[in-house]
Amino acid sequence: MRPLQRLAGWISDLRLAIGLLLLIAIASGIGTAIPQKEEEAFYHHLYDPNPWLGVLQGEGVLRLQLDHVYSSSWFLGLLAWLGLSLILCSWRRQWPALQASLRWIDYRTPRQLSKLSVAETLVTDQPGAGLERLEAELRGGGWQIRRQDDRLAARRGVLGRVGPLLVHAGMVVLMVGAAWGALGGQRLERFLAPGRELELLDSRGRTQVTLALDDFRIQRDPAGRPEQFSSSLRLIPPPAEAQEDPRAAAPASTAAAISVNHPLRYRGMTLYQADWSLATISLQLGRSPVLELPLQSFPQLGDQIWGLVLPTRPDGSDPVLLSLTSEQGPVQVFGPDGVALAQLVPGGAAQEVKGLPIRVASVLPASGILLKRDPGVPLVYSGFAIALAGGALSLVATRQLWAIADARAGQLHVGGLCNRNLTAFAGELPALLQGLESAPVEATRA
Incomplete structure (x- = not known):
């Protein structure tokens, strides 16, 4: 039993x-400094040429689980260890301290009061009347009183003893919520072009909501750099009624908007405006109809560069590269040898490239939407609230006071304890006794 007690201690x-x-x-x-939950290739590309802190390359980051710190086994182990420490501390120390503060202690002799942190003696002809005046004064100040024939016990601020327990309980609830969110949460990032829809499914493959993007706008500064992204969305609930009854009306959609730093919360999910991209480019080749072709990113050419390889011959030969950095253009056209052949403006006139007239009708940007579901958020917020309430209660001083009337010696002995700001309490007690000495007995009895 002793080894267990030592371990618990x-x-x-x-x-x-x-x-x-x-x-x-x-x-x-570390979890803030290192991007979290990206593909393995991302960390090799980022940290192999330039190791993190000059020490860890991509493989080291992945091996130490630094790519998902908050759901890593060692981080969850630290949370569990701290939670166990707080629970044992509350059980071994805070709970007994609360129980002790709730028990009334009956001091019967003046010698016992003299050993307390604060003790005073008032010489009076009527110690019993002084005890009555003290009782009335304490009751008026909101003290709890337990009165005996020649003595009393009083206390105030016992609620402050609950504060440390609430702080520990709040931190444990917060850590449980954080662990639950790390293990049971979901994170999904998708690029969605205007006019497209995205179905979000639950764990059983059923549609939770359909996300439709009506419009996506990029606000740019005078230099052409993006300043803000905003998406106009429609949230369409699952057609449960339509599945049961084919004649049922289609479910009503909810219009919403998101932008950077202005997410949307919907049915336990949070939708963030995370990024942007270029989805498609509309081209007219000679007298052909307008063709909408998908764009892909070219990270080897630089950051935020999109384009496509386009053949200029019917047999698919003699290709050229079309590249651009924004939906406003211009679209640069390069030959196989990297020589610039033309520069096209979206919505502008066609230009001949290797004998083929090419016109860029438009470029369609895509909204990068990040969807997060964290089931532990209510527990995290509850834990914060409990801990804050406990911290506020911990500031309440718990005061205890005892008084004994010694009729034979003509003395009123008073002693007390206080867990906070003992200096102020030691100054209040003599002032309280002086007030008792100057107060008339008849007025108190009335």
């Missing part, structure tokens, strides 16, 4: 809890 040690909090804070900083 070590786990519930305050220094260990502080060390765990420091490690969790450092790990959270």
Whole structure:
């Protein structure tokens, strides 16, 4: 039994809890510095040429699970360890302290009061009347009183003893919510072009909601750099009624808008405006109808460069590369040797490239939407609220006071304890006794 008690004492040690909090804070900083939950190739591309902190390459980042810090086994282990430490600390220390503060302690002799942190003695001809005046004064100040014939016990601010327990409970609830969100949460990022729809399915393959993008806008500064992205969405609920009854009307959609730093919360999901891309380019080749062709990114050519390889002959030979950096253009045309052949403006006139007239009708941008579902968010917010409430209650000082009337010696002995700001309490007690000495007995009895 003793080894278990020693282990419990070590786990519930305050220094260990502080060390765990420091490690969790450092790990959270690492999770902020390193992009999370990207493809493996992303980390090799980012950290193989330039190791993180000059030490870790992409393989090291993946091996240490730094690509998903908050759901890694070692981070969840730290949370579990800290939670166990807080639970044991509450069970071994805070709960007994609360129970002790709720029990009335009956001091019967002046000698017992003299050993308290604050003790005073008032010499009076009528110690019993002084005890009555003290009782009335304390009751008027909101103290709880337990009165005996020649003595009393009083206390105030016992609720403050609940504060540390609530702080620990709130932190445990917060960590449970964080772990639940890391393990059970979902994260999905998709690029959606205007006029397209995206069905979101639950774990059973049933449609939760259909996300339709009506419009996507990019606001740019005078230099052409993007400043803000915004998407106009329609959220269409699943057609459950239509499946049961073919004659049922289609479910009504909900219009919404998202932009950077202005997400949308819908049925437990959060939709963020995360990024943007170029989806398609509309081309007219000679006298052909307008063709809508998909664009792809070319990271080897630079950041945010899109394009496509277009053959200029019916047999698919003699290709050219069309590249652009924004939906406003211009569209650069390069030959196989990398020589610039033409520059096309969306909506402008056609230009001849290797004998083939090419006109760019338009370029369609795509909205990068990030969808997150975190089932632990209610617990995280609840944990914060509980911890804040506990912190506020912890500021309430718990005061205890005892008084004994000694009729033979003509003395009123008063002593007290206080868990916070003992200096102020020590100054209040003499002032309280002076007030009792100056107050008339008849007025108090009336």
